[in-house]
Amino acid sequence: MRRQNRVEILGIGVDSVNMVEAIAIIEEFIANGKPSIVVTADASGIVAAQTDEHWRKIMEDADLVTPDSVGVLWAAGKVGSPLEERVSGVDIVEKLAELSAKKGYRLYFLGAAPGVAQAAANALSSRFPGTVIGGVQDGYFSAAEVPEIVARIREVKPDVLFVAMGIPKQEMFITEHMNEIAAKVSIGVGGSFDVFSGNVKRAPKFVQNLRMEWLWRLIQNPRKWRKVATLPKFWWLVMRSGRRA
Numbered sequence: 001m002r003r004q005n006r007v008e009i010l011g012i013g014v015d016s017v018n019m020v021e022a023i024a025i026i027e028e029f030i031a032n033g034k035p036s037i038v039v040t041a042d043a044s045g046i047v048a049a050q051t052d053e054h055w056r057k058i059m060e061d062a063d064l065v066t067p068d069s070v071g072v073l074w075a076a077g078k079v080g081s082p083l084e085e086r087v088s089g090v091d092i093v094e095k096l097a098e099l100s101a102k103k104g105y106r107l108y109f110l111g112a113a114p115g116v117a118q119a120a121a122n123a124l125s126s127r128f129p130g131t132v133i134g135g136v137q138d139g140y141f142s143a144a145e146v147p148e149i150v151a152r153i154r155e156v157k158p159d160v161l162f163v164a165m166g167i168p169k170q171e172m173f174i175t176e177h178m179n180e181i182a183a184k185v186s187i188g189v190g191g192s193f194d195v196f197s198g199n200v201k202r203a204p205k206f207v208q209n210l211r212m213e214w215l216w217r218l219i220q221n222p223r224k225w226r227k228v229a230t231l232p233k234f235w236w237l238v239m240r241s242g243r244r245a
């Protein structure tokens with residue numbers, strides 16, 4: 001069930017939604033009950049989809065694809081369909097934790113290093129008392145452990161499954177298991193648990209306002225260099241496709 005209002009960036013459809021609209025759509029998925037998947041798309045994911053067929057198909061078939069990076073916003077402007085704002089995994093997790101406290105949505109946290117998902121869940125529960133935590137599981141497990149993990153999540157009947165194992169591993173896990181797990185909506189949320197657990201600090205507001213959060217995160221996490229290294233390619237592909245259009 002894809003929205004009509006999409007922006008095509010290098011052949012990948014990104015939904016033209018702001019934060020409020022994205023949350024309203026996610027709440028529709030919860031009300032509807034049929035397992036849905038939300039992808040938060042950044043520039044490196046769109047670059048990867050140019051050569052990885054499986055990943056491209058996942059993005060194409062996703063129920064909602066949100067613009068999760070400054071690069072995606074820039075590219076949308078470049079193709080003449082400006083997007084209003086970033087709709088990031090971190091912001092989605094935070095908003096749904098708040099709504100869980102108000103409406104009772106049951107959340108499951110899957111991913112990140114041992115202890116981090118629990119720390120993130122604890123931090124959000126103390127910020128939004130009443131948040132319903134269905135369970136937590138770290139994101140470092142073997143293939144042999146998958147059936148048991150899937151069964152455990154299914155048993156809890158989550159409304160929302162957050163999967164924080166990085167793009168595209170998290171989305172591959174979701175598409176492979178979403179029907180069996182039967183969470184109403186599953187969302188790939190990247191490094192979000194590290195942010196809420198306090199492992200990684202979010203950039204101060206003024207850095208976010210300068211659209212420099214990527215640089216802040218990069219300095220904190222050298223592993224991210226590989227991702228940033230795809231940005232010149234993204235820029236080049238977008239510029240080239242603009243000239244051809």
Ligand code: UDP
Pocket residue numbers: 111112113138139140164165166167169189190191192193194227
């Ligand atoms: N991670 C995981 N299992 C893995 C590999 C990574 O749970 O096998 C976690 C990692 O601990 C981190 C998150 O996935 O919490 C990825 O964070 P990153 O910020 O790199 O993801 P991005 O937001 O850039 O996709």
